[in-house]
Amino acid sequence: MVRVPRVVVAAPASGHGKTTVATGLMAALRRAGHIVSGHKIGPDYIDPGYHSLATGRPGRNLDPHLVGEDLVAPLFLHGAAGADIAVIEGVMGLYDGMIGTDGYASTAHTAALLSAPVILVVDVSHASRSIAAIVHGMASYDRGTRIAGVILNKAGSQRHSDEVIRALEPTGIPVIGVLGRDDGVTVPSRHLGLVPAQERDEAIAQVDRLAARIAERIDLTEILGIASAAPDLPATPWSPGTPTEDGPVIAVAGGRAFTFRYTETEELLRAHGCRSVTFDPLRDERLPTGTAGIYLGGGFPEVHAADLAANLPLRAHLRAAIAAGVPTVAECAGLLYLGREVDGHEMVGAFDTVARMTPRLTLGYRNAIAPQDTLLAPAGTRVTGHEFHRTVIDSGSSPAWLLDGRPDGIATANVHASYLHTHWAGHPDLARRFADTARSADPAPEPTSAPARRRTPEPDLHHHGDRDATEGLVDLAVNVSRRPRPAWLDDALRASLDDLARYPDPSDARSALADRHGRSVDEVLPTAGGAEAFTLIARARAWRKPVVVHPQFTEPEAALLAAGHRVTRVVLRCDDGFALDPGAVPEDADLVIVGNPTNPTSVLHPADTLLALTRPGRVVVVDEAFMDAVPGETESLTGQLVPGLVVLRSLTKTWAIPGLRAGYVVGDAVVLADFAAQQPPWSVSTPAGAAMIACASGDAVRETEVIAQEIAGDRKVLVDALTGLGIHVVSPATAPFVLAETPEGTRERLREKGFALRRGDTFPGLGDDWVRIAVRDAATTATLVEAWRTIL
Structure with a gap:
């Protein structure tokens, strides 16, 4: 009999906050001085990563099927x-298990195997007294499951939570904590669920904040009491065996791209005398010295495909070792990485296979049979496992497993590659057979002359033109107009x-902007500039595959990355005139962001081309920050009522008010409602609202057209002058700036002459041979050209 105080954190369904609460409880209990062990029911690899951060111990999985x-x-x-x-985090809803098995491998099933009390986390954001019926039903559905307490998540107010607590009193189940709607710290997700902790630099700080909030809102003493009431377990702790680590080196892939493996896998390898050494396929350029076996677990090679492809030295060493x-x-x-390519990016090339992302998620428990003698198992061996991927691969003729009768993966004399994830503690012979083979194998040959890593500097997404336009220089780096603000705008601001003295109310501004574009008020959302709009977009939904079309303004990608998303770039080519091909955007993209006219290329995409990006289930964001500089706004989509389409507009550039932060979004009301839900109260200031009203008037719109015609004339002067110097300018240019390809060092030499130009290498898809030049009046252009002649 072994005594371990324990508690299971469960929920009525996914999305109620199990991971947030379980991770927060682990971290809060650890901060309170307790040694905490974190566990996850089910095959999930990602949640245990957060558990490990919270507890300082390896995260563990508990899964009856595996x-x-x-x-x-x-x-x-x-x-x-x-x-x-x-603290044991559940999976899905409390009673949800394998389909057709009456809850086998569910949270309730596993809690029963552990004789563990259950704490139920319930999202109460959309109900009050009805929560009591849900909890009562969960508690009475299976009397073998003991729900010992409830934590209310996302309560709207004290009054709201009090109503729920009163309704729960007749159930006899105590409420041991309440988290407010704004209290929870959520974890960003993408196409396979939450973003792994290993990929998020801010994860440690976020767990610390979560621990403090949980300690404040949840009765930890009550949690300890519930956990301590769990009976002793009549079981003997599992042991992988005594580690010796005097045998072969097993190179285990780790880092951001390979985060999926069970802790017990390495424990078993060490118990069989192996020395597991982690290497990072994103960073390390060779396998560990003495490698006699390689283990490539799960992860996200599709997310990191470009960086994996760039590491040519490691790819060559892996290919040579396997050969x-x-x-x-x-x-x-690992299966994807060993193939020839993933989504067009070159991989190791040990197999001539191609993998690609698809919209379809393959997920489920599997029963597998070895169809032949392989590295891991003799023919006929039966194992259990699970699949979890959105990619497909053209497998070879020699499968590694038959998954419920379906061929999967590739097996050769020394390689076993498959989509199937297995827990080797449940099938220890797999580990033994692999270790025995590694013990008798020759170590990988030392790398000889290997190709150099492709060094592609990553652009600084936070760079802005105002960093280039320092005092004393002629500012051609910032796109804000240098025309005097009109008197009517200054009068409105004053x-x-x-x-x-009153809190701002943007409703009048919203109405004015709606009238300006012929839209209803729910199809317009005022924002504190484009920066806020992109932040709202990034946080609005759990985007599975957000795509940013480059080169363009870098703020959209920066906002998506800050929210924890992994961005897919579609980079337009100079050889194509930076024209947009809708077919280049991945079909499974659920968010596409593109500029029009594009910053920094000044290219104006046809409206029909942009509309070709729209489809059911996808949000298309068109940044029209410079559309008001296009005479007639010929390709604007502000008047298009298309589901999923939203357009961003700015008042900053034409009216020279960047310090005011005034912009807005026009488009699908359903999408805008999701954006608005992320917007903090009063973010749009009273002066910004006044500017929106003034700039939406008929007189202002007419004046905008006059300014657009003036910009077109000044731009022609600039383009003609640069072309006369032999400078390649992207054309036709349509914005209040142009993109020019220049000899190396041109920008620096012009800076010495007193002119600030925007660096091109800060935009994805461009290098330091490009500069963006703001359109100014003819006299300014003449002085620039004269200075330019002196450095040719």
């Missing part, structure tokens, strides 16, 4: 050894100061 019912408690006791308390007979196991991500 390891068998009899091994769940022993594995739990092994992982929880030396801990004061174990030399080094035994290699590859699961899912008048707005009388209302500063």
Whole structure:
């Protein structure tokens, strides 16, 4: 009999906040001085990464399908050894398990195997008294499951939570904590769920903030009491065996691209005398010295495909090691990495296979049979596992497994590569067979002359033209107009100061902008400039595959990355005149952001081309920050009522008010409602609202057209002058700036002459041989050209 205080964190369904609460509880209990063991029910690899950050111990998985019912408690006791308390995060809804099995491998099933009390996390954001019926139903559905407490998540107010608590009193189940709607710290997600902790530099700080909030809102003493009431477990802790690590080196892929593997895998390898050494395929340019076996687990090679492809030295060493007979196991991500390419990016090339992303998620438990003798198993061996991917690959004729009768993966004399994830604690012979083969194998040959890594400097997405336009220089780096602001705009701004004693209300501005574009008020959202709009977009939804079309303004990608998303870039080519081909955008993209006219290329995309990007289930964002500089706004989409289409507009550039932060979004009301839900109160200031009203008037629109014609004339002077100097200018140019291809060092030499131009290498898809030049009046252009002649 072994005593381990323990509690299971469950929910009625996915999305109620299990991971947030479970991770926060682990971190809060650790901060309170307890040794905490974190566990995850189910095959999930990502949540245990957050558990590890919270506890300082390896995250562990508990899954009856993967390891068998009899091994769940022993594995739990092994992982929880030396801990004061174990927190076990559930999977999906409390009673959701394998389809057609009456809940096998569900949270309730696993909690019963561990005799563990359950804390139910319930999202109460859309109900009050009805929550009591949900909790009562969950508690009475299976009397073998003991729900010992409830944590209310996303309560709207004290009054709201009090109503829920009163309704729960007759159930006899105590409420041991309430988290407000703005209290939870959420984790960004993408096409396979949450973004792994290893890929998020801010994850540690976020877990610390979450721990503090959980400690403030949840009764940790009550949690400890519930956990301590769990009975002793009549089981013996699982043991992989005594580690010796005096045998062969097993190179285990890690880093940001390979984050999926069970802790017990390496424990078993070490128990069989192997020395596991982690290497990072994104950074390391060779395998560890003495590598006699390679383990490539799961992860996201499709997200990091470009960087994996750039590491030519490691790819060459891996290919040579496998060709030399080094035994290699590859699961899912490893299978993709060993192929010829992933989404057009070159991989190791050990197999002549091509992988690509698809909209379809392949997910589920599997029963597998070895169709032949392989590196991991003799023919006929049966194992259990799971699949979890959105890619497809053209597998070879020698499969590694038959998954429910379906061929999967590739097996050769020394390689076992498959989509199937297996938990080796449940099938220890897999580890033994691999270790034995590695022990008798020759180490990988030392790399000889390897190709150099492709060094592609990553642009500074936070660079802005105002960094280039320092005092004393003629500013051709910032696109803000140098024309004097009109008197009517200054008058409106001054008048707005009388209302500063009241909180801002943008409703009048919203109505004015709606009238300006012939839209309803729910199809317009005022924002504090484009920067806020892109932040709202990034946070609005759990985007699976956001795409940014480059070269363009870098703020959209920066906002998506800050929100934890992984961005797919579609880079337009100079040889094509930076024209947009809708077919270049991945079909499964659910968010596409493109500029028009594009910053920095000044290219104006036809409206029909942009509309070809729209489709059901996709949001298309068109940044029209410079459309008001196009005479007639010929390709604007502000008047198009298309589901999923939204257009960003700016008042900053033409009216010279960047310090005011005034912009707005026009488009699909459903999408705008999601953006608005992320907007903090009063973000649009009273002066900004006044500017929106003034600039939406009929007189202002007419004056905008006059300014656009003047810009067109000044731009022609600039383009003709640069062309006369033999400078290649992207044309036709349509914005208040042009993009020019120049000899190396041109920007620096012009800076010495007193002119600031915008660096091209800060835009993805461009290098330091490009500069963006703001359109100014003819006299300014003449002085620029004269200075330019002196450096030719």
